[in-house]
Amino acid sequence: MFWRKLTFMLLAAMLLCGAGSAGVGYAADEISRLVLSKNEVTLEIGDSVDLTATAVYVSGKTEDVKYTTEWTSQDANVATAYAGRITAKAEGTTTVTATYMGKSVLVAVTVTKKVKALTLNKQSLNVLIDDATPAQLTLTAYYSDGKSEEVTTKADWSIDNAAIATVINGQVKGLASGTGMITAKYGSQSTTVPVNVEIAHRLEPSKSQVSLLVGGDETVTLRAIYPDGSDNPDVAAKAEWSSDNPAVADALKGKIKAYGAGTATITAKYGTKTATITVDVDTTQKLEATKQNIFLHVGESADIGLTATYANGNGTPADVADKAVWSSDKESVAYYSKGKIYAAASGEAVITAKYGNKSVQIRVDVEVPRSLDIVPSYLTMKSGTTENVKVNATFAGATAAEDITSKVEWSSDNEEIAFAQNGAIAAYKAGSATITAKYGGKSATIVVDVDVPQSLTADVTNVAIPVGGAKQVTLSAVYPGSNSANENVTQKATWTSSAPTVASVRQGLITGVTTGAATVTATYGGRSVTIPVSVGVLQTLTVDKQKLVMSNGQSNTVTLTATYADGTTKNVREQATWTSGSVNVAEVNQGTITAKGAGKTTISATFDGKTVTIAVEVDQATTLSVDPRLLILTVNESAEIKLTATDSAGNSSKVTNDAEWTSSNIKVADVANGRVTGLTNGRATITAKYGGKSITIPVEVGIVTKLEADKRYASIKSNTTTQVTLTATFADGRTLDVTSTADWKTSNYKVADVSKGLITGRAYGKATVTARYNDKSVSIPVDVDTLKYLKTDVVQLVMNKGETKQVTATATYMDGSEQNVTKPALWTTSRLLVADVKDGVIKATGSGKATIYVTYGGKKTPIVVTVR
Missing domain, CATH: 2.60.40.1080 (Immunoglobulin-like)
Structure with missing residues (x-):
């Protein structure tokens, strides 16, 4: 108590004397009232709460006076108060008084036992809407003293979805279908329980599909089946209804009403479940026109009817001609108006009537023939003659074809061969022409062949002749319907050559001009025959050697043979053009190849458009071998590697001095003309290259396989010495005293020191002397004054x-x-x-x-x- 009063006095003094001008100003002000942040507090034993105290002065100024306010508890055994903090001590009630500058405020304090846990009598809750007997939850509190109490009416109850249910003192009343979570809070603890309000397992509408006429309606029921097997025969009034197409149909409390033709899907939602109903409004099952095809003359009209059979009707067709939407793909030919189709101009049109979800088409012909036929369909004529043909037209509704030869429009795709007028076709010269007859938007064609043979053949299929040679070709024609022998038309045909500078032709006589190839074509009566011609044409070019393996300076002459289309052959070595891919490797002169330097190249010979190649290898190695295959050296030691090359012919030679030598690490080992010198300890790889091949030789310089000391342990006195000798064993078995070149170290120089294997005792103790040489090390324990x-x-x-x-x-x-x-x-x-x-x-x-x-x-x- 003494310390609390002392603290209070110090705080008051600080505020009056050291808090600055603001504190002084407030203290001089007259207080109007004292306001606390809480006037009623409920705590569990051991809990605390901090209150604020604000002084409101007459001047209107306010000040936080929590620490300068005097706080007293009526019963400190129940709760204590100090500097605005109220701490619960024991179960009961008391009053805390806060006093500042004569103003006092009371705080009602209730202290309850410490709640350790809360339990509900149910783990989940299923509730019906507007149930006469609401569901009741019971809440039990378990205190820290081991006792329990039913606190249902004392607790605070809440639900996270107030739209589906209310909860008062644990009593739950269902409002709408859905799910939620009820929370009960008492003391510092809370617990929850899930609640389901009429949550159906599934929904079943009385109808899944409804057909209505515009303005009609129909009421459906909605059966809810719950998880426990019970059901509600009709929850339509409680469900939420919606439509994906309100312009067609909508629903409210199960009553579906139709507004316009079409389809809509009605959805009923009840709780977490939904059900859908498909609605058809004015759905036409069948739409029919009284006529599907109409033939009219220009200016005429025809009556047309349109009936619809509804899916929800009694099967009686209804006249919907005035309700349907009519259209024509060619209004200038035919159109619909007030139950009639009118013909405006010659042609074809499609009239479409659309009603609801159905449509029907009526095809209208206005003076248009169904088809035109030319009789005969094919003509074979001689030039200078005339033939008559007839054109027949078939119209809609007519049983027989009508001769309209004089009415049609005639044309020819090649009037120089044949011309038509009023059904008379005149042939002028050899060839083929197509005659076309047009009438009423329709057309028909006839092919006319004038002096055109059925087939045209030559007595040879190809010709191969030397330069200056000649070959006579005979051309025969066969005419259709002819029983006579083939007609020789060689003199009548037109002969052409694709390359007259190579081969010329006159009345079937082909003459070779220069070496090459050409195509000779014979044309007669619209038919043609082509004959490939070879004049001194080289068929193949071959060489007697396709690969040469040579030594530098060696020469070799090859034979180049040309084979022609007529079967003759000739050595054209001197006439050919020779080239070398690399003159530094090999040169060539009129088929004589001379090796100039090591390497590979290709010799090419070109003659008359053909080329052959010869692969040449000069001083090339197929394989390389070395002796030795591994080198082990000490520093400054040298050794020679011998290199042998074997070429593709199997010949071997020593090429040590001719090869290119390199080292992967010249700091470890260097190489010159096969001689390797070790420079420093380590490993390196020597590479020899010759004749396009390479080979590697691993080298080890000063690589130690074992390091040994002659003493495994040393025991000496202070100021005395002992010598250790260090021996290195290399990979090839050689040994070397490396005492003076090794790296010596001691673990404790105050006990023992070492230099080049000489260990000197310094003072009592233990140390370890370590000797390292290359990548090996050895350790020697040392005792001094032991x-x-x-x-x-x-x-x-x-x-x-x-x-x-x-x-x-x-x-x-x-x-x-x-x-x-x-x-x-x-x-x-x-x-x-x-x-x-x-x-x-x-x-x-x-x-x-x-x-x-x-x-x-x-x-x-x-x-x-x-x-x-």
């Missing part, structure tokens, strides 16, 4: 107070030598008031027993002293 024994000349003394005695300490080393260590040894006493010691001199200082210890070189020896 003792075998430590003893004194006495082990027990009886002395009088004030008496002194000298004791001698002797050390025996591992090598058997002894040394007086009285002075350098460490002397200690267990009881200074009985006996003291220095450098082996023991002095009795008081009666009793003490133990004197001497320590040296890791050994310790006791001396028992009794002082009388």
Whole structure:
């Protein structure tokens, strides 16, 4: 209590004296009222709550005075209050008073037991809408003292979906189908329970499809089946109804009403389930026109009727001509108006009537023939003659064809061959023409062949002749319907050559002009025959050697043979054009190939448009081999590698000095003309290249396989030395003393030091000496001043107070030598008031027993002293 008052006084002093001008101004103001953040508090035992206190002055100013307000509790056993914090102590009620500058405010405090847990009597809840007996939840609280209490009416109840249900004091009343979560809160704890309000397992409408006329309606029921098997025969009034096409049909509380022709899908939603109903309005099952095809003359009209049979009707067709939408794809030919179809101009049109979801088409012919036929359909004529043909037309509704030869429009695609007028066709010259007759938008054609044979053949299929040679070709024609023998038309035909500079032709006589190929064509009566012609044409060009393996400076002459289309052959080596892919490797002159340098190239010979090639290899190796295949060297040591090349002919030769030599690491090993020199410790790869091939040789320089010391352990005295010799074994088995070149290190230079294998003892202790050479290392444990024994000349003394005695300490080393260590040894006493010691001199200082210890070189020896 004293400290609390003292704190209060200090805070008041700070506010009055040190809080600045604002605090001084407030203190001088007259207070109007004191306002607390809460006037009623409910806490569980052990919990606290912080309140704020605000002073409102007459001047209108406000100030936070929580810490300067005096807080008192009517019953501190129930709750305490200090600086605005109220702390619950025990179950009960009390009043906390906050007083500042004469103004007091009361806070009602209720302290309840600590709630550890809450439980509900149900894990889930299923509720009906407007149930006469609402569902009741019971809430039980379990306190920290182990007791429990039913707190249903004391708790705070809430639901996250207030649209489906209400909850008051645990009583749940269903409002609409749906799901939610009820929360009960009491004290610092809360618990939840899920609630389902008339959640159906499925919905079943009384009809899944409804057909209506515009303006009609129909009521359907909606059956809800619940998970427990129960059902509600009609929840249509409770469901939510919607339509995907309200312009056609909509629904409310199960009543479906039709507004316009078409289809719509009505959806009923009840809780989490939905059901759909398909609605057809004015759905036409069948739409029929009284006529499907109409033939009219220009200016005429025809009656047309349109009936519809509805899907929801009694099957009686209804006249819907005035309700339908009529259209024509060619209004200028025919159109619909008030139950009639009118013909406006010659041609064809399609009238379409559309009603609801159906449509029907009526085809209208206005003076248009169904078809035109020319009789005969094909004519074979001689030039200078005339033939008459007839044109028949078939019209709609007519049983017989009508001769309209004089009415049609005639044309010919080649009037120089044949011409038509009023059904008379005149032939002028050999060839084919197509005669066309047009009438009423229709047309018919007839093919006329004038002096055209059925087939045209030559007595040869191809011709091969030398330059200056000739070949006579005979051309025969066969006419249709002719029983006579083939007619020789060689002199009548037109002969042409695709390349007159290669082959010329006159009345079937083909003459070779220059070497090459051409095509000769014979044309007669619209028919033609083509004959391939070869004049001195080279068929193949071959060489007697396709590959040459040569040495530098060697020459070789090849034979080049040309084979012609007429079967003759000729050595054209000197006439051909020769080229080399690389003159640095091989040169060629009129078929003589000379090797000039190592490598590969291709020699080409070209003659009369054809080319052959010869592969040439000069000083090329098929394989390379080395001896040795592995080199192991020491630093500054050299060795030679011998390189052998074998060419594709199987010949072998030593090419060490001719090869190109490289090292992968010239710091480790270098190479020149096959001689390898080790430079530093390490590994390298030597590569030799020759004749387009390469081979590698691994090299090891100074690679140590084993490193050994002649001493595995060293025990020495201070200021003495011992020498260790280090031997390296290389990959080829050779050994070398590397004591002076190795890297020596000590783990503790204060105990032992080392230089080039010479170990020097410095002081008592243990150390490890490590020697490293290349990538190998060896370690040697070292003991300095390691003792075998430590003893004194006495082990027990009886002395009088004030008496002194000298004791001698002797050390025996591992090598058997002894040394007086009285002075350098460490002397200690267990009881200074009985006996003291220095450098082996023991002095009795008081009666009793003490133990004197001497320590040296890791050994310790006791001396028992009794002082009388």
